[in-house]
Amino acid sequence: MAGVRFENITCRYGNHVVLKNFSLEVKESEIMGIVGPSGCGKTTLMRALCGFMKPETGNIYLDNRLVYSASKRVNIAPELRGIGVVFQDYAVWPHLSVWDNVCYPLKRHKVPKAEMEKRAAHALEQVHMTGYEKHLPSQLSGGQQQRVAIARALVSSDELIVLDEPITNLDAKLREEMLAEIQRIQKDIGTTIIYITHDQAAALRLCDNIAVMAPDGHICQIGVDEDIIRRPADRFVFTFVGVSNFIPVICRSGKVFTENGEYPVDTALSDMQEGGRYDLGVRPMDIVFDEKSELKVTIKSVTFLGDQYDYFVDFNGQELRIECNALDALSHRVYEEGEKIGVKFLNVRYYPREEGTAS
Ligand SMILES: Nc1ncnc2c1ncn2[C@@H]1O[C@H](COP(=O)(O)OP(=O)(O)OP(=O)(O)O)[C@@H](O)[C@H]1O
Ligand SMILES: [Mg+2]
Incomplete structure (x- = not known):
């Protein structure tokens, strides 16, 4: 061959x-x-x-x-x-x-x-x-x-x-x-x-x-x-590969905050600069609902797609997409439009801020 x-x-x-x-x-x-x-x-x-x-x-x-x-x-x-x-x-x-x-x-x-x-x-x-x-x-x-x-x-x-x-x-x-x-x-x-x-x-x-x-x-x-x-x-x-959310963030006192966020979304990585601006990239399936989290999103819409629920949510004035496996969703609860719930971000990546590219 x-x-x-x-x-x-x-x-x-x-x-x-x-x-x-x-x-x-x-x-x-x-x-x-x-x-x-x-x-x-x-x-x-x-x-x-x-x-x-x-x-x-x-x-x-x-x-x-x-x-x-x-x-x-x-x-x-x-x-x-x-x-x-x-x-x-x-x-x-x-x-x-x-x-x-x-x-x-x-x-x-x-x-x-x-x-x-x-x-x-x-x-x-x-x-x-x-x-x-x-x-x-x-x-x-x-x-x-x-x-x-x-x-x-x-x-x-x-x-x-x-x-x-x-x-x-x-x-x-x-x-x-x-x-x-x-x-x-x-x-x-x-x-x-x-x-x-x-x-x-x-x-x-x-x-x-x-x-x-x-x-x-x-x-x-x-x-x-x-x-x-x-x-x-x-x-x-x-x-290019898969759907992604980008959230503009800033590194302060060893923690990562959104521009207008009160609570940190993450601990800064060792190579991040104090005061540095980054885009936090996170896949829709890596945003998980966690009612105890201080990071709150408001549900804007929810769609059932057979094997998953697709949410569009507002996070500090920015729209994010969240995918939730249907079995997981049903074992908790399916959230409704207007509800405010805590989330956690998993498997995040950071990229130096490119103005005009974050969405
Ligand atoms: N015969 C040609 N003469 C001039 N330019 C060409 C010719 N064939 C392709 N190109 C140009 O070369 C570039 C690469 O083309 P190519 O067909 O290799 O892209 P591709 O990755 O296969 O795109 P697609 O996913 O749309 O099939 C394009 O900008 C295209 O316009
Ligand atoms: Mg081709």
């Missing part, structure tokens, strides 16, 4: 540098998620990997095979890199039937007919598209086309599969099934998978490791899901 290594690659469109000295290693047989805001360079990175774009600098290795090097003038053709790919904007050949689409990479690799038919049929079965073999893409829904594209990627390579937003057009149930299928394939065959998405929940659910890209294309953090959620490397990661 193929591990992947990007070494100092730089990609640009005209004057627009999208990736600058970008390095990343994906280990053999892992599922690496790449998440980042729209336009940060995720698809560009995959174009470079698959051989559809030539980086200005750097090297790309598949296992230990150099497939691209700007300085050594190595550029292995896309079809010889052995990567199965589902591109976000380009799903399937419009003029080929479902069957021919899936058989296409196998024909190119001159796989014997009997084996080709077996593998294509199996791949269509995996994506629940058996029975659609004769359809043209124009006769399929967007989600069905995506599933054909996934089937084609599955037969293309046992080594490395790259999926760029592969399930955006699917309904929740099918998305769940495709994720389970991708995970199963990875487990059975040990294929290395790079999974690109905006959908952090899907990335958290599927991936062994996740790389978070910043808007300027650099990687802010690589880690397992728990690292990213619980120990975000910086403010961008904290904000």
